Amino acid sequence: MNNEENALQIEPVSSVMKMFAIITALAEHKSLGITELSQIVMSSKSTVYRFLQTMKMLGFVSQEGDDDRYWLTLKLFEVSSKALEYVDLVSLTEPYMASIGEKTKEALHLGVRDGDSIIYIYKVDAQYNLRMQSRIGGRNPLYSTAIGKVLLAERSESDIRQIFEKVDFIPSTAKTHVSVDSLLEELNDVKSQGYGVDNEEQEEGLRCIAAPIYDRLGNVIAGLSVSFPTLRHSSEKFDQYVSLLQDAASSISEKLGYKK
Template identity: 30%
Template sequence: MVSQKNGAGSPRKARGRPRAWDDKTAQNTIKSLDRAMEVFEYLSEAQGKSLTMLSDEMQQSPATVYRILVTLEGRGLVEFDPVEQIWHIGPRAFVIGSRFLRRTSLVDRARPVMRKLMEATGETANLGIQKEGSVLFLSQVETHASIRAFFPPGTLSPMHASGIGKVLLAHMDEDRLDRLLSSVQLQAFTDRSITTVEDLKRDLTSIRARGFSIDNEEKNEGMRCIAAPVFDVNGEAVAGISVSGPTSRVREDGIEQLSRPVIEAGQALTQAIGGTVK
């Protein structure tokens, strides 16, 4: 690496950001870029939108939104379907997202553990972390069965209606848990969804006691999920590993038996990343 020197002859210290890096005021914000990212993020959450829909729902002018979309299209981040006249997230977005996943060894270390879990249970294995109050699915090993759960990498899901989400909530300290729950709405997705903080906390207490969580048709009717925590070197739950499948195979009377390989997978991945097994 070539080193640069200042006028005094001493090496110039490399900087990744200016001294006032923590200044988030308007002078350090590129408004047009910020607006473009709003459109990009909105489209990623609501796939398949026409220009009219995007501009109406985001309350932005069609001309502004169109310029943003065309610019993002040039980078492969979005793409346009000329037949349906709708916009989608483009393949380049997946490439960039995959680079984020490679920042940590968690995903790489998880693959053989998840593959073994899928083979042991016959159900789809999933890996997820907490991201801004939601579960972010990082990886999946699908079952060979025709009916199966599908959570592609990058999918976000509410924590209170997710096996991985609830197992992560169960191992949060009380203050952090209360802050997070105060900022989210416990939405009802099915008749089995947990919609009050009191009921959720009772469920979290049970999860801590038995070592695994259950999404019992709380997000999608006809689907169950069993999840266990993955701990880091400090003993904090940094991820969750799970199996999910239809209720016809993941029966209530088989949950206890199915939970054993899930817990073992959580422990195996904890050890693989140098964590502390609880």
Template identity: 30%
Template sequence: MSQTVDRALSILPLLAQGPADLGQVADRLGVHKSTALRLLRTLHEHGLVYRQQDQRYRLGARLFALAQEAVENLDVREIAHPHLVELNEQCGHTVHLAVYEENEVLYIDKVESRYPVRMYSRIGKPVAITVAAVAKLLLADLSETERRAIADKLDYPMYTPRSTPGAAAFLKELAAVREQGWATDLGGHEESINCVGAPIRGADGRVVAAMSVSAPNVVVTAEELLTLLPLVRRTADTISREYSGSNRPKKV
């Protein structure tokens, strides 16, 4: 039975490349046409493949509906949380998870530092969008047109001397973040707080969330925090693979 299931599932990636006739399916699976036909008929009955008028088969509408339903019901916070906890246990610092919704970047999860000095941040609270590492990661993934439109509408409060001073500087930093695949906030919101973050991506490669590690400089220097970047990126990649359903490892 497992061989039958394996053969049936092998048909789907074949048809994802384009319509194929019975002979092509049989050749790819290495089976007789009668076996291939039986498998195709079963998939057709479940709406996973569709037989065209030219007798070729393509992926069925039911498959796309299932995929869309699965994506809509994915909860990135639920998937990410155990990995955020593990990262927190490894480094001891505050770990955040954020998403971009309705022109705001919001924290949707937080694991507190083990140290007495705590971060003043709350789940559901918007972040300082022009300086926060997670905001830079989420906005950097948008198209250039979208980035420019957002940058032109933002205010640029100078929380500290290291805050982003204006739209031109913000766009330049977003371009750098987009290129390098990670972001920092080194005293841009609070002079005593540093942060390093990495993106979480969906199956299509787009950024669906961003995570970060933050710590006050009385606990760890900015240079010491930056040494955690490989660990932060590995954690983000692990969450991305689990969220997107991919088991392929990603180099850091």
């Protein structure tokens, strides 16, 4: 750890500290005025006012009319609920991933969408020496991953085009999609077959298969995938992996309240 990292650990960012002090104070009271808040967080009225206006613009606090009093909105609850949803999702998915990992000995990933990317929120490593290099919290493009494809497949064409409106399709291999139009063609197949495939589109010599996980409202909220080198691929294994993923994803979706 270098000196810069040590300094960052020892010296908190004062503006972030002030913001959370304001949030904590508002959480402990129904509403507060700028004068009261400035006394509680020990900052000037002008500083507190600037923070409140920024938080109001972002939707985290509300102010009725010209009243000097502010209160927290449900935006924080919304944000924390999403975090808890992922915690529940990982805990539900973990035993299924462990079971598939034991049967296939290949790498398993659980991924969710964030903008035009997927984020891996849980993984099970392959039991082979030759394995996919990935990490929890890692990102990859939606357009070149099996998980990305199942996260997109049931969205409308207009939604998909909007997601990729400002995205440059950067080919990782010769098989990577280079436009939203070619991706849309494949997504029709993904939707009808109920699984997505990355056929060496993200990394040469690596294939992935993914199945969608649904929430209680019928929205695809995550993808469950298995990744394996092409040298270990066979049509029999492919069919087995699809079945294992779809069965697990279906069971997880049911536990999340999804009904077909």
